[in-house]
Amino acid sequence: MVDLSFLIDPVYIATIIIFIIGLQRMSHPLTARSGIVWAGAAMLIATLVTFLTPELTNFALIAIAIVIGGGLGYIAAKRVAMTDMPQMVAIYNGMGGGAAAGIAAVHLLGTTTPATSTLAVIGGLIGAVSFSGSMIAFMKLQGWMRPRPITFPGQQVVNMAVLGLAALSGILLLWQPAFLPLSFSTYLPLFFILSLAFGILMTLPIGGADMPVVISMYNAFTGLAVGLDGFSFATPNYAMVIAGIIVGAAGTLLTVLMARAMNRSIANILFGAFGATEETTAEIQGSIKSIEAEDVAAMLAYANSVVIVPGYGMAVAQAQQKVKELMDQLESRNVTVKFAIHPVAGRMPGHMNVLLAEAGISYDHLFDRDEINQEFPGTDVVLVIGANDVVNPAAHREGSPLFGMPILDVEQARNVIVLKRGQGRGFSGIENDLFYRDNTRMLYGDAKETLGELVQAVKRL
Amino acid sequence: MELSLFWTSIYIVILAAFTGYVVISRVPVILHTPLMSGSNFIHGIVLIGAMVALGLATTTGQQIIGFIAVVLGAANVTGGYVITERILQMFDSSRKKPGKGD
Numbered sequence: 069m070v071d072l073s074f075l076i077d078p079v080y081i082a083t084i085i086i087f088i089i090g091l092q093r094m095s096h097p098l099t100a101r102s103g104i105v106w107a108g109a110a111m112l113i114a115t116l117v118t119f120l121t122p123e124l125t126n127f128a129l130i131a132i133a134i135v136i137g138g139g140l141g142y143i144a145a146k147r148v149a150m151t152d153m154p155q156m157v158a159i160y161n162g163m164g165g166g167a168a169a170g171i172a173a174v175h176l177l178g179t180t181t182p183a184t185s186t187l188a189v190i191g192g193l194i195g196a197v198s199f200s201g202s203m204i205a206f207m208k209l210q211g212w213m214r215p216r217p218i219t220f221p222g223q224q225v226v227n228m229a230v231l232g233l234a235a236l237s238g239i240l241l242l243w244q245p246a247f248l249p250l251s252f253s254t255y256l257p258l259f260f261i262l263s264l265a266f267g268i269l270m271t272l273p274i275g276g277a278d279m280p281v282v283i284s285m286y287n288a289f290t291g292l293a294v295g296l297d298g299f300s301f302a303t304p305n306y307a308m309v310i311a312g313i314i315v316g317a318a319g320t321l322l323t324v325l326m327a328r329a330m331n332r333s334i335a336n337i338l339f340g341a342f343g344a345t346e347e348t349t350a351e352i353q354g355s356i357k358s359i360e361a362e363d364v365a366a367m368l369a370y371a372n373s374v375v376i377v378p379g380y381g382m383a384v385a386q387a388q389q390k391v392k393e394l395m396d397q398l399e400s401r402n403v404t405v406k407f408a409i410h411p412v413a414g415r416m417p418g419h420m421n422v423l424l425a426e427a428g429i430s431y432d433h434l435f436d437r438d439e440i441n442q443e444f445p446g447t448d449v450v451l452v453i454g455a456n457d458v459v460n461p462a463a464h465r466e467g468s469p470l471f472g473m474p475i476l477d478v479e480q481a482r483n484v485i486v487l488k489r490g491q492g493r494g495f496s497g498i499e500n501d502l503f504y505r506d507n508t509r510m511l512y513g514d515a516k517e518t519l520g521e522l523v524q525a526v527k528r529l
Numbered sequence: 530m531e532l533s534l535f536w537t538s539i540y541i542v543i544l545a546a547f548t549g550y551v552v553i554s555r556v557p558v559i560l561h562t563p564l565m566s567g568s569n570f571i572h573g574i575v576l577i578g579a580m581v582a583l584g585l586a587t588t589t590g591q592q593i594i595g596f597i598a599v600v601l602g603a604a605n606v607t608g609g610y611v612i613t614e615r616i617l618q619m620f621d622s623s624r625k626k627p628g629k630g631d
Contacts, residue, residue: 087571088548094567094617095556101617104567108610111573115606118577124584126592133583133596134576137603145611150619156612157566160573164605167575170598174582174591183535284565291568294575295545299538301581309538310545311574317549318568326561411558418559426619436558 072120079117080307086110087311091318114307137163150423151383154416155209158283161290162202168195168293169260175300176241176256184300189238191296193263198289200267205283208271215279218272224339227269234262270338278337280416281330284323291315329411331474356491359509361518364451364485365525368394371448373404375440377476378420379413381454381489381515388427390519391453395429397526407433408440408450408476410458437474447481452502454487454515460500470498484508487515563616570609576602 086106093103115134119127141160148156172192176185207213220226240248241255274282295312298305327334368374376395382388395405407429413420421434435443444450452459455476462468463475478484479502486503488510502508511518556564579602583595 083574087574088552091549091552091564091567091571094564094613095553095560097557097560100560100563101614104563104570104610104613104617107567107571108614111570111576111606111610114574114577115580118580121581121584124581126584126586126595129592129596130580130583130599133599134580134603137600138607141604141606141608142611145608145615148612150615153562153566153612153616156608157562157569160605160608160612161569163601163608164569164572164575167579167598167602167605170594170601171575171578171582173594174586174598177588177591177594178586280562280565284561287565287569287572290575291572294572294578295542297575297578301578304534304538305578305581306541308574308578309541311571313542313545314549314552315568315572317546318553319549319565321550321553322556322561322565322568325556325558329558329561416562416565418562421559422562422616422619 071122073122076117076120079113080305083110083114083307084310088314091314151380152210154280154283154419155206158202158206158209158279158286161283161287162199162206165195165198165202165286165290165293168192168290168297169199169263170195171297172293172300173256173260180300182242184302185242187296188300189242189259191293191300192260193234193238194289194296195293196260196263197267197270198286198293200264201271201289202267202283202286204268204271205274205279205286209279215275217275223269223273227266230262230266230269234259234266237262273339274337278330278332280412281323281326281332281334281337284319284326285334288316288319288323291317291319326412331472354504354506356503357509359485359511361511361521362525364509364511365522365529367449367483367485368398368403368451368522369401369526369529371403373406373443373447373449374398375406375408375444375447375450375478375481377408377410377413377450377452377455377459377478378424379410379453379455379458380419381456381487383414383419383423383454385454385489385515387453387515387519388423388429390516390523391424392427392429393523394519394526395433397523401526405433406435406440406443408478409434409436410455410476411437411474413455413458437476441477444477444480449483449485450478450481452478452484452486453519454489456488456500457498459502460498461505462498462501465501468498478502479505479507482507485511487511487513487518489514563613566609566613566616570606570613573602573606573609576606578602 090103090107093099169192172188175188208215237259291312295309298308398405409420459476459478461479463470463473579598583599586592586595
């Protein structure tokens with residue numbers, strides 16, 4: 069066979085350049101889609117050229133593994149509903165972390181130099197934490213686990229102890245001191261078990277609403293693990309190093325930006341056990357009052373200004389098309405309709421923008437929190453569609469677990485209508501004061517059906 | 530690792546980290562989710578490392594772990610791509626006539 073391995077480095081270099089261009093294009097709305105297509109093409113070529121690596125064996129095994137993993141990944145990603153995207157990002161990210169940990173393990177089992185094995189240990193630790201942590205995040209978002217924070221006394225001490233032991237077993241693995249009776253075959257599994265345990269423990273106390281930030285953090289972790297792993301090869305794999313470190317840095321910045329959008333610090337998210345403290349509902353004054361669709365339709369049709377606040381409930385019910393119909397009906401009656409988009413409405417930043425864009429609602433109708441908050445006192449009707457925590461005035465009350473989170477101040481509007489499936493609480497698990505306000509009325513039912521009724525009722529008026 | 534290679538590695542890491550930071554430093558909030566998904570796809574490059582690790586594996590233990598690593602890496606690549614593509618497809622539809630949806 070002709071030795072074509074000279075192709076590997078030029079192709080890897082081209083791959084890196086295209087990845088960077090792709091990421092840059094993904095940072096702008098108009099070019100975003102072409103960015104991922106570019107990156108995808110580069111990844112395909114890099115994978116093919118890797119088969120030319122000198123002395124590579126086990127070709128059949130590699131091909132089978134790619135078909136299994138790639139096939140399952142592809143089918144699952146195609147089938148999943150748009151609302152389940154956040155947990156899918158989590159699970160695929162975890163798999164990347166698991167692959168990084170696996171590479172580290174293979175290298176530690178083979179011949180290494182002190183430098184490559186040290187980097188394999190660090191990469192393995194971070195990859196394993198990202199793997200188990202992402203899996204917990206996935207299970208919480210998927211509803212296989214309670215999304216609320218799981219806490220116990222002395223949690224941080226236990227977590228730090230487990231991390232310390234994982235690091236210690238990693239050091240012993242490299243050092244293998246003669247004065248200890250244990251051997252390499254004990255240290256290696258111990259090291260990975262402790263690393264995986266730390267990932268689980270670290271994610272347990274984090275509440276559902278903070279999950280996107282945590283997934284973004286694990287995304288950065290996986291990038292870093294991949295980058296360090298790149299150095300653990302006998303000949304460094306610079307494509308892995310550069311792509312991994314780029315994701316590590318970009319992911320870290322993204323994590324900070326997302327945390328900032330929620331007005332929280334990373335430390336607070338990781339150690340604050342958001343929403344863990346149970347509040348008594350006794351503090352809340354007033355009662356919950358429900359309303360019928362006909363009455364809401366009249367309120368909307370004869371209003372001057374209406375602000376719609378979409379949330380996860382709209383996403384679940386796939387109600388965005390009905391929202392668009394309602395908007396068209398109201399606009400034909402000269403009602404000003406605006407959308408208030410909270411940065412973390414839904415399960416991820418930008419979730420609502422994507423869904424509303426899908427329904428054909430143009431960007432100039434969408435306003436972010438800072439733009440719209442001052443307009444609420446002059447608004448006739450606010451229609452909250454399946455949003456909860458992002459409109460909870462408890463965020464202004466000291467002592468509430470939500471305290472300090474920037475919210476949409478919808479309670480200042482003249483009338484607030486809350487479309488809701490039932491009387492459940494929001495993702496944070498905290499009771500919503502808004503529902504008890506005098507100017508709030510609840511419209512119960514599936515968002516899509518209820519909106520359909522509203523559209524028909526407005527038409528009849 | 531030789532000392533010169535060590536310093537070369539430091540140069541590479543610093544420049545790569547800086548690149549990652551600059552590339553996304555002015556991203557609007559609406560693109561946070563697709564970008565997170567997109568960078569999730571980019572670290573799928575771990576697949577090529579897993580392929581080499583499995584391809585050079587000699588013992589059965591190494592082969593088993595390497596095989597799992599390739600499976601996970603391949604799922605990261607295809608899943609990450611499809612998810613990102615699906616999210617970004619929605620941005621595309623805003624520029625077309627609504628209702629046509631593909």
